[in-house]
Amino acid sequence: xxxVTWRQYRYQGALAAALFAALAVVLxxxxxxxxxxxxxxxxxxxxxxxxxxxTGSGLSLxxxxxxxxxxxTSAVPLLPGLFWGAPMVAGELEAGTHQFAWTQSIxxxxxxxxxxxxxxxxxxxxxxxxxxxxxWWSGPxxxxxxxxxxxxxxxxxxxxxxxxxxxxMALGICxxxxxxxxxxxxxxxxxxxxxxxxxxxxxxRLHYMTPVxxxxxxxxxxxxxxxxxxxxxxxxxxxxxxxxxxxxxxxxDGEAVPAVCEKFMSGPRPDPLPCLMAHGYRGFVTYQPAxxxxxxxxxxxxxxxxxxxxxxxxxxxxxxxxxx
Amino acid sequence: xxxxxxxxxxxxxxxxxxxxSNCTISVPEGRISAxxxxxxxxxxxxxxxxxxxxxxTGGRAEVLGGPPRENPAYLAEIGFLAQEIPLYRRLTAEDxxxxxxxxxxxxxxxxxxxxxxxxxxxLDRPAGTLSGGQRAQLALALTLAxxxxxxxxxxPLAALDPLARRNFVAALAEAAAGGxxxxxxxxxxxxxxxxxxxxxxxxxxxQVQLCGDIETLLAQHRILxxxxxxxxxxxxxxxxxxxxxxxxQTTLLVKLNGPVIDPAWTVxxxxxxxxxxxxxxxxxxGHGAGPAGARLSAVGGDR
Numbered sequence: 137x138x139x140v141t142w143r144q145y146r147y148q149g150a151l152a153a154a155l156f157a158a159l160a161v162v163l164x165x166x167x168x169x170x171x172x173x174x175x176x177x178x179x180x181x182x183x184x185x186x187x188x189x190x191t192g193s194g195l196s197l198x199x200x201x202x203x204x205x206x207x208x209t210s211a212v213p214l215l216p217g218l219f220w221g222a223p224m225v226a227g228e229l230e231a232g233t234h235q236f237a238w239t240q241s242i243x244x245x246x247x248x249x250x251x252x253x254x255x256x257x258x259x260x261x262x263x264x265x266x267x268x269x270x271x272w273w274s275g276p277x278x279x280x281x282x283x284x285x286x287x288x289x290x291x292x293x294x295x296x297x298x299x300x301x302x303x304x305m306a307l308g309i310c311x312x313x314x315x316x317x318x319x320x321x322x323x324x325x326x327x328x329x330x331x332x333x334x335x336x337x338x339x340x341r342l343h344y345m346t347p348v349x350x351x352x353x354x355x356x357x358x359x360x361x362x363x364x365x366x367x368x369x370x371x372x373x374x375x376x377x378x379x380x381x382x383x384x385x386x387x388x389d390g391e392a393v394p395a396v397c398e399k400f401m402s403g404p405r406p407d408p409l410p411c412l413m414a415h416g417y418r419g420f421v422t423y424q425p426a427x428x429x430x431x432x433x434x435x436x437x438x439x440x441x442x443x444x445x446x447x448x449x450x451x452x453x454x455x456x457x458x459x460x
Numbered sequence: 461x462x463x464x465x466x467x468x469x470x471x472x473x474x475x476x477x478x479x480x481s482n483c484t485i486s487v488p489e490g491r492i493s494a495x496x497x498x499x500x501x502x503x504x505x506x507x508x509x510x511x512x513x514x515x516x517t518g519g520r521a522e523v524l525g526g527p528p529r530e531n532p533a534y535l536a537e538i539g540f541l542a543q544e545i546p547l548y549r550r551l552t553a554e555d556x557x558x559x560x561x562x563x564x565x566x567x568x569x570x571x572x573x574x575x576x577x578x579x580x581x582x583l584d585r586p587a588g589t590l591s592g593g594q595r596a597q598l599a600l601a602l603t604l605a606x607x608x609x610x611x612x613x614x615x616p617l618a619a620l621d622p623l624a625r626r627n628f629v630a631a632l633a634e635a636a637a638g639g640x641x642x643x644x645x646x647x648x649x650x651x652x653x654x655x656x657x658x659x660x661x662x663x664x665x666x667q668v669q670l671c672g673d674i675e676t677l678l679a680q681h682r683i684l685x686x687x688x689x690x691x692x693x694x695x696x697x698x699x700x701x702x703x704x705x706x707x708x709q710t711t712l713l714v715k716l717n718g719p720v721i722d723p724a725w726t727v728x729x730x731x732x733x734x735x736x737x738x739x740x741x742x743x744x745x746g747h748g749a750g751p752a753g754a755r756l757s758a759v760g761g762d763r
Contacts, residue, residue, distance in 0.1 A: 139562045143555050144548065232546035239511055240563035241536035241606070
């Protein structure tokens with residue numbers, strides 16, 4: 137069955153390998169350049185003692201085109217699921233070739249297991265390889281911008297792309313088996329994958345672990361170290377509530393200034409902070425520390441792999457139960 | 461001898477339609493059985509049930525001593541060729557031979573190569589580029605290469621031109637001549653069937669109308685021609701399958717229950733086509749002997 141799978145997918149496999157090679161070459165060249173620029177900048181700032189302000193210095197590591205290309209690899213894990221997963225069963229049903237395959241001396245379960253197994257592995261390897269290159273390429277960027285934990289950075293680096301790819305493949309196979317037609321299965325895979333990715337990136341990921349909240353004096357703002365994942369930030373009063381804007385409707389640093397401190401908002405350099413502190417106002421930041429990056433990678437990859445396992449179980453069950 | 465295929469009350473219902481209803485048939489070993497009937501009669505459903513590709517919703521089937529099942533040992537004994545002649549369009553004949561070799565315990569790749577060489581079908585071209593006839597021959601060769609004990613062929617002749625049909629039928633006869641092979645093939649082409657088949661299963665309206673050895677069936681039926689008159693008398697002694705009346709004469713297809721004594725009738729031996737058409741139109745018309753004919757299942761039996 138392995139030989140059969142190879143025979144049927146070798147051209148697609150070669151195409152995927154060629155596309156990956158092309159992407160790797162582009163990223164290798166631009167990545168080497170970015171690393172070079174980054175290291176010279178570090179050496180330069182160390183001499184001048186300006187390394188603290190390097191982030192806001194407008195240092196350009198690469199052209200925006202390549203950054204866009206790297207962000208676009210976010211879609212890579214979807215592609216094997218779309219083009220190999222969705223047609224895996226549905227394409228056979230549409231062409232009638234399942235009647236050939238399933239009347240050879242092999243059970244449908246084994247046919248599905250071997251074929252799905254290799255495709256899942258191929259998808260994980262492809263997405264993992266792209267992610268490996270992207271992770272290396274993003275090193276200087278993430279160091280410069282402290283954004284490794286942000287949406288569109290976290291999702292294209294580390295191990296999560298492999299998890300996404302496994303999920304997309306399982307979704308494609310399952311949708312194709314249930315719907316029996318490639319095109320609707322493609323649409324379901326696209327919608328399901330995009331929807332779940334958006335849901336995890338924008339909401340679920342913030343809650344994998346209990347976030348850390350740090351309170352700080354308003355005159356000494358606190359910024360978490362490194363590439364943290366910010367959840368919320370602002371001022372709270374002694375009652376634990378954010379300030380209620382006064383009748384003047386003043387704002388300071390993007391926060392509302394309460395009525396008691398509004399008198400400090402007039403004049404050329406308004407500074408309500410000492411007044412706010414005197415009335416018990418504090419700043420807070422709720423976030424996931426940068427040190428949790430790999431834990432979060434593991435949790436998110438795990439979620440997608442578990443969902444993939446459920447989808448595959450459904451596929452096996454449907455294929456066993458339903459007549460061909 | 462135990463039959464290779466034996467079903468009783470086999471039924472397949474899909475959500476709304478009944479594709480096969482209460483099907484009881486028996487095919488002895490070594491027969492080449494023709495499965496005939498109008499479109500939608502349940503021929504494909506029956507073959508798929510026997511191949512284990514679908515599960516029955518009622519009744520039971522015994523094929524080669526057990527129910528059709530999704531089991532490598534069972535599947536190794538069955539050769540199934542679906543109506544659409546499924547082959548992987550982008551794969552060559554050689555690729556298909558390789559697939560068969562990897563998925564079957566007994567596999568005769570040499571047989572496929574020899575057959576294709578004899579038919580001048582290239583081994584190295586994608587199946588999608590072959591002609592319909594070449595694809596059918598390739599698919600048959602692949603099915604035979606499994607060395608099955610039961611060959612189930614769904615309309616294998618439909619895609620072929622007359623010459624290719626003759627070659628195909630000859631190939632079937634040759635494969636069966638080796639012994640140990642039973643074939644059930646569905647077809648509309650009675651002339652081709654008559655050349656090679658020695659057993660007949662007639663399905664109409666999801667039900668079995670006839671099942672038996674062709675020789676027996678021919679011996680059991682007669683065509684009676686006579687002046688137009690009341691047929692009650694003859695219907696009392698013989699089973700009238702179909703009645704055709706013109707203003708001047710009456711033609712009956714009867715299943716004999718005894719000798720025809722009334723000298724008013726001219727008695728002729730029917731050919732297979734006349735019997736098949738008689739039962740098929742009786743089932744369709746729903747008049748005369750229709751319902752009676754419909755109940756005539758499993759005549760002939762497995763003697």
